Amino acid sequence: MASPTTTGPYDSSTPDHLYTPYRRLREGLRAYRMIAAMWIRSTMAYRLSFAMTTFGNFAGTVLDFVAIMLMFSQVDRLGGYTLPEVAFLYGLTSTAFGLVDLAVGSMERLGRRVRDGTLDTLLVRPVPVLAQVAADRFALRRLGRVTQGLLVLGYAVAVLDIAWTPLKVLMVPVMLLSGGLIFGAVFVAGGAFQFVAQDASEVQNAFTYGGTTLTQYPPTVFAKELVRGVTFVLPLAFVNWLPALYVLERPYPLDLPGWTAFASPLVAAGCCALAGLAWRAGLRTYRSTGS
Amino acid sequence: MVSDAHDFIRLDRVEKVFQVRRKTGFLRRERHEVRAVDSISFAVARGEMVGYIGPNGAGKSTTIKMLTGILTPSGGRLRVAGIDPSRERTRLARRIGVVFGQRTTLWWDLPLIDSYRLMHRMYRIPDARYRENLDRCVQLLDLGDLLEVPVRQLSLGQRMRGDIAAALLHDPEVLYLDEPTIGLDVISKARVREFLRDLNAERGTTVLLTTHDLQDIEQVCRRVMVIDHGRLMYDGPLASLHEVGESERTLVVDLERELPPIEAAPARVVRVEGPRQWLAFPASESAAPLVARIAAAYPLVDLSVREPDIEAVIAKMYAERTERSGQVNEEGGVGRGGQATEAVS
Numbered sequence: 001m002a003s004p005t006t007t008g009p010y011d012s013s014t015p016d017h018l019y020t021p022y023r024r025l026r027e028g029l030r031a032y033r034m035i036a037a038m039w040i041r042s043t044m045a046y047r048l049s050f051a052m053t054t055f056g057n058f059a060g061t062v063l064d065f066v067a068i069m070l071m072f073s074q075v076d077r078l079g080g081y082t083l084p085e086v087a088f089l090y091g092l093t094s095t096a097f098g099l100v101d102l103a104v105g106s107m108e109r110l111g112r113r114v115r116d117g118t119l120d121t122l123l124v125r126p127v128p129v130l131a132q133v134a135a136d137r138f139a140l141r142r143l144g145r146v147t148q149g150l151l152v153l154g155y156a157v158a159v160l161d162i163a164w165t166p167l168k169v170l171m172v173p174v175m176l177l178s179g180g181l182i183f184g185a186v187f188v189a190g191g192a193f194q195f196v197a198q199d200a201s202e203v204q205n206a207f208t209y210g211g212t213t214l215t216q217y218p219p220t221v222f223a224k225e226l227v228r229g230v231t232f233v234l235p236l237a238f239v240n241w242l243p244a245l246y247v248l249e250r251p252y253p254l255d256l257p258g259w260t261a262f263a264s265p266l267v268a269a270g271c272c273a274l275a276g277l278a279w280r281a282g283l284r285t286y287r288s289t290g291s
Numbered sequence: 292m293v294s295d296a297h298d299f300i301r302l303d304r305v306e307k308v309f310q311v312r313r314k315t316g317f318l319r320r321e322r323h324e325v326r327a328v329d330s331i332s333f334a335v336a337r338g339e340m341v342g343y344i345g346p347n348g349a350g351k352s353t354t355i356k357m358l359t360g361i362l363t364p365s366g367g368r369l370r371v372a373g374i375d376p377s378r379e380r381t382r383l384a385r386r387i388g389v390v391f392g393q394r395t396t397l398w399w400d401l402p403l404i405d406s407y408r409l410m411h412r413m414y415r416i417p418d419a420r421y422r423e424n425l426d427r428c429v430q431l432l433d434l435g436d437l438l439e440v441p442v443r444q445l446s447l448g449q450r451m452r453g454d455i456a457a458a459l460l461h462d463p464e465v466l467y468l469d470e471p472t473i474g475l476d477v478i479s480k481a482r483v484r485e486f487l488r489d490l491n492a493e494r495g496t497t498v499l500l501t502t503h504d505l506q507d508i509e510q511v512c513r514r515v516m517v518i519d520h521g522r523l524m525y526d527g528p529l530a531s532l533h534e535v536g537e538s539e540r541t542l543v544v545d546l547e548r549e550l551p552p553i554e555a556a557p558a559r560v561v562r563v564e565g566p567r568q569w570l571a572f573p574a575s576e577s578a579a580p581l582v583a584r585i586a587a588a589y590p591l592v593d594l595s596v597r598e599p600d601i602e603a604v605i606a607k608m609y610a611e612r613t614e615r616s617g618q619v620n621e622e623g624g625v626g627r628g629g630q631a632t633e634a635v636s
Contacts, residue, residue, distance in 0.1 A: 041405065045401065045441070075481045124360070124380075124387070124389040126382070126384035127413060128381075273504060287377065
């Protein structure tokens with residue numbers, strides 16, 4: 001048998017504080033892929049259950065939009081918006097949220113891991129904790145919502161009479177990306193909060209699921225204070241409202257200037273930076289309190 | 292690297308203080324400090340096998356969590372293989388293996404081998420190294436028939452063996468085990484202990500384990516540390532612990548009929564129930580001559596020896612310490628000792 005190991009095993013790894021942000025990101029994504037793949041395999045151990053929950057997820061979100069269609073069978077306009085216009089807003093936010101929910105939706109389970117102590121098993125592995133927590137219980141069934149969102153968005157684009165310019169076309173993927181990042185930041189910040197308050201997942205749901213429901217409707221149906229809140233405090237208005245209203249050539253809420261329609265990527269970057277800081281603070285709190 | 296061999300793990304007056312908030316009324320909370328680990332110092336050389344024991348809430352798990360980098364110490368200096376665990380947790384993770392007795396790291400719904408393949412990739416273990424280590428663990432932990440079985444179908448003992456293998460695939464230099472034999476049957480316990488001994492002998496892996504089971508220590512560790520109320524009460528060989536604690540083993544004797552209490556000094560009868568009698572004798576004494584003397588003088592049907600309960604040993608140590616305050620540990624004051632006696636009585 002091999003002689004006693006007296007030197008470090010094939011390890012030339014850099015001290016943690018010398019990790020470049022780029023390397024951390026790459027390591028994190030690598031770990032994320034590996035763990036997500038394991039969860040997909042786990043899910044496939046119960047294929048029928050997977051098929052049924054995916055269909056259920058899809059059907060549930062479809063009914064959600066059916067409710068809006070029913071509303072429009074009684075009224076022609078909602079807050080001044082037609083059904084295809086509402087569908088445009090709805091499809092954008094639903095797709096963006098669906099993608100993020102698929103990617104990091106499991107963050108809301110962090111509180112449970114903190115409570116039952118299983119978070120510790122993630123902390124002794126040589127990969128970033130955020131990646132492990134985000135990939136935890138990765139659930140492909142959440143593709144149901146993405147599918148529904150894309151269908152509604154497709155319907156809206158097909159029916160809407162928009163004078164498409166290259167800029168307007170570009171706005172669609174920009175909205176999905178920055179919207180996704182804003183929701184993702186809310187998920188991560190919510191996860192960080194669960195280090196402190198382990199049963200805070202309901203508060204987080206209010207901002208994530210609540211946020212999508214809000215942005216599925218035109219801003220004109222809500223009270224001004226609420227619109228102000230989701231513009232300046234928790235900037236959900238940048239997920240779709242402001243950029244989409246540019247595409248739809250509609251007036252902006254709160255008399256905001258025209259350039260705000262293009263601010264979404266910046267707002268998203270800012271949200272991610274803040275969420276990253278919150279995450280680090282949360283993890284530091286956990287490691288000093290252990291609960 | 293020379294000092295590294297002797298001070299592979301080194302703690303200098305390490306402390307961990309938790310702020311605990313207690314509800315004292317509606318919305319009213321009282322804050323107070325709990326010293327989970329109170330100025331602990333020790334060093335472990337490379338290749339040692341150390342048992343870390345103490346009652347629940349003594350600070351064992353907190354120490355392990357600081358050694359693995361999960362928790363940041365509130366004070367003192369701590370190094371494992373020259374690394375500050377709390378600052379370089381990820382880097383340290385490649386060099387340590389951790390087994391949490393009651394929390395599996397294996398993938399519940401997948402065959403055991405899938406969890407190992409994930410470790411292979413996550414720790415970037417070279418293929419040849421991975422295959423060699425896996426083969427070795429499979430052979431010594433008898434996992435051959437279990438590799439394709441989903442983890443949820445494994446028994447507790449099988450899963451523990453599976454978890455130990457998972458923690459060793461990346462050749463860790465030190466293995467921490469938190470209650471590795473808890474809930475296992477006798478055969479599984481024996482197998483785990485034997486494996487740990489072999490691992491240490493063949494690979495020189497440093498092993499640090501926490502346990503409630505004194506036999507884990509007896510059969511695996513040459514050195515034992517007792518911790519209670521966050522303080523190191525004892526550090527040395529197990530045999531001397533019995534002397535320090537003046538602990539007693541119990542001989543349970545079944546006689547043919549009811550008889551007056553057996554006389555066999557230094558053992559003394561502590562309980563009589565019909566034909567069954569309980570005799571206490573110092574743990575440092577051998578049981579064999581005592582049994583021989585009793586068998587020669589009394590009509591013996593059956594007998595068994597009970598090991599001293601670790602909690603009892605520690606309780607005794609406390610009683611000693613309160614009497615001769617400060618002799619075992621020069622840091623220990625009367626106040627602390629009194630508080631501890633209260634807690635164990």
